[in-house]
Amino acid sequence: QLSSTFYAKTCPSALALIKVSVVSAVAKEARMGASLLRLHFHDCFVQGCDASILLDDTSSFTGEKTAGPNANSVRGFDVIDTIKSRLESTCPGVVSCSDIVAVAARDSVVALGGPTWSVQLGRRDSTTASLSGANSNLPSPFSDLSALITAFSNKGFTANEMVALSGSHTIGKAQCSSFRTRIYNETNIDSSFAKTLQGNCPSVGGDSNLSNLDTTTPNFFDNAYFKNLLSKKGLMHSDQQLFNGGSTDSIVTSYSNNLATFRDDFANAMIKMGNLSPLTGSNGQIRTNCRKVN
Numbered sequence: 001q002l003s004s005t006f007y008a009k010t011c012p013s014a015l016a017l018i019k020v021s022v023v024s025a026v027a028k029e030a031r032m033g034a035s036l037l038r039l040h041f042h043d044c045f046v047q048g049c050d051a052s053i054l055l056d057d058t059s060s061f062t063g064e065k066t067a068g069p070n071a072n073s074v075r076g077f078d079v080i081d082t083i084k085s086r087l088e089s090t091c092p093g094v095v096s097c098s099d100i101v102a103v104a105a106r107d108s109v110v111a112l113g114g115p116t117w118s119v120q121l122g123r124r125d126s127t128t129a130s131l132s133g134a135n136s137n138l139p140s141p142f143s144d145l146s147a148l149i150t151a152f153s154n155k156g157f158t159a160n161e162m163v164a165l166s167g168s169h170t171i172g173k174a175q176c177s178s179f180r181t182r183i184y185n186e187t188n189i190d191s192s193f194a195k196t197l198q199g200n201c202p203s204v205g206g207d208s209n210l211s212n213l214d215t216t217t218p219n220f221f222d223n224a225y226f227k228n229l230l231s232k233k234g235l236m237h238s239d240q241q242l243f244n245g246g247s248t249d250s251i252v253t254s255y256s257n258n259l260a261t262f263r264d265d266f267a268n269a270m271i272k273m274g275n276l277s278p279l280t281g282s283n284g285q286i287r288t289n290c291r292k293v294n
Ligand code: HEM
Pocket: 031, 033, 034, 035, 036, 037, 038, 041, 072, 073, 074, 075, 139, 140, 141, 142, 143, 148, 162, 165, 166, 168, 169, 171, 172, 173, 174, 175, 176, 178, 213, 236, 238
């Protein structure tokens, strides 16, 4: 029931406005493209793509921002706020926060050299959020392959789609606390890569120190992430699980050898992710401020 032309009559400039805003945010800080992509993922896997992740906690409302996978980690809220306020001046009450996040994710991937796709539109915004859903549905960097496959299969994705979507880690950064155990304790890691990482991620302290998820091309949306996995240079435990002698090795190898296939599969899986349980028709609302219900 979503449609790529949903705002053609009601806000024809919406897509162009989002695009210029994302391009300028990414020009200012390349990592913001990664952060906006992740924001869409963490929205869609909890109650569907309904902007539930954008709601702030209040004394009477508990949101998703304090969930383990989100707290002090998910970014991009200010960029979404800026886009929303520009859209409210141009077309008040028309463009949902959930559609803004979906389009911003696509525009971020494109801005960093990745594939494009047509974003389906017409999602509406939730009046609820789920802290428990955010804690239980989002995958952990300490998960083994079977848990990763299950987390995505719970949302209707195949193992192949899970691997394609994980190619998102071709951009962006992770905190020391997300990969410390791997670089000090694991054996399926390139030893000089581990040593270098230890320089910026001590065994005690430095929890929020950042390293690139893709050691080769951190600001370019390519297939280097998969090539790194072949040489045991996955940053997090969960990354290297995709190529560790298990059932997804062949998919990783194939994406490492075929950029066009990865780009195609990634774009299709993103469209599928964007379709997770949208609110449509008279369900939900068009928030005026993405941080709170109307
Ligand atoms: C396969 C399971 C996945 C796990 C376990 C996982 C976990 C993580 C973790 C722990 C971080 C670093 C957070 C931090 O240290 O603050 C991260 C970063 C990131 N993730 Fe994932 N992720 C997964 C899949 C995905 C998917 C499906 C997407 C997008 C479609 C995605 C996009 C990103 C991006 C772009 C970043 C970098 C964000 C930034 O620099 O702000 N991840 N992920």
